[in-house]
Amino acid sequence: MTALPGPTEKRLGLVIDLDTCVGCQACVTACKGWNDAGIGLSDQDPYGADPAGTFLNRVHSYQIAVPDGPAQVVNFPRSCLHCDTAPCVTVCPTGASYKRAEDGIVLVNEDACIGCGLCAWACPYGAREMDAAQGVMKKCTLCVDRIYNETLPEADREPACVRTCPTNARHFGDLADPESKVSKLVADRGGYDLMPEMGTRPTNKYLPPRKKGPGDASPLAPLLDVKATGIAGWLDRMLGKV
């Protein structure tokens, strides 16, 4: 059913640390690899002139003009936030889009999806992409086929993006449990919601980049003030007058 289950006992989700993400795209690749083998994520013309494909996780890079400090680069992974009041769920006409009552994961039942695309329209975060080959909607499953998978070693029972992240910028856990590692991270670091005014109440949280101190003067700075001497100096003076 596309009715939302109401407050769920567990709220499984991700906490993404924008301070440590280096934008290496390993999470993008790991996600694509795992889910391509699982639910299938097609590519169109992957080695041709105009490649395109379905991804459940994308990493943007932004530069930030900081008013009282040096400019900063922030790498920004974007995937499904597994919202409490997920607008993508209630708009679905077939019941294919649903939120699990037991852990809050938002999923698509592809066997019921008609590929109308309305859920992707309803999502403010661009978390859903229609698979051009299969004609059904794809989204982050929080690797539901890993996190409960007892055939995997325990260390691997977390989402592929989290498992692969080389800088530990991605954390997985229960955000309904105030004692969980992820909840503590959110509390310590001021984790925040994306576009809270959209009323989606996302589960996933982002940890803000730490503010950098004032930049050191460049070691090359003295070279910027070179005074030409000799013939070059004479030329400089003469040409300056012309």
Add this chain to the structure above:
Amino acid sequence: MHPAPSVILFSALSGLGFGFLAFLGWGALQPEGLAAFLLWGLGYGLAVAGLLAATFHLGNPKNALKAFTQWRTSWLSREAWASVTTLAILAPVALSDIFGLGLPRLVGQVGGTLALVTVFTTAMIYAQIKAVPRWHHWLTPVMFLAFALAGGATLSGRVWAPVLLLAVAAILLASWKTGDEAFAKAGQTMGTATGLTRLGLPSVLDPAHTAGNYLKREMIFVVGRKHAAKLRRIALALASAAPAAILLLPLGLWGIALAAVLHLAGTLAARWLFFAEAEHVVGLYYGARG
């Protein structure tokens, strides 16, 4: 938003069809025999053609029947119910008109009202979407209903159809005015989308991907906005002014036909704009705004 021809045709044709069916159901014309067959056929033809066009928009239409299951939450599911119920209830009314069976007009009035409910549910599919600020406004259903009523009144040759056609122009102008301000009013920027305003002013350094994807094709559509001002004038002239003027001339049935065709062309132009000008907040991640 990508102005897909299937969706534009769907909302324009079914809007006009259900608008006309509303007038036929309420007994504005009460035709008999062959005339009834042709008029009801036109209403059903437009409505069904629109609904069929909509199925071309589906990636996986074999599950289409499942769209009737989620009417409790989904406007698209409600629309499926409203449209099918309307067509089912009005079918005996149409047969009664054609064969003179004398079915009570009350049935037609119920069906006619449901036809307008159908148009309302279509509009709510768009109006409910908060992530597209231009659509998320009460003027969206008002605009869809105005088109349906004006088109229906034109096709059924009501003397006051020109008034409704001019009302369409007024509502279009109002929806463009509120729509142009809607995105800024919603207050979302790249800063709020990423939460990075807490540091400073963000701008795109590297795109997340250099190739296209579903999001960019479907929701970050920019082609065509260039001609928006011109298309708005065309939409106003064709959907409203021209058919209103033609209906005032003593041209009889031909006048009605010409006015209806022009009105439909104007509706298509207005619907193209409805999609092409609508901006989705996901564009903010890609630097589509600010």
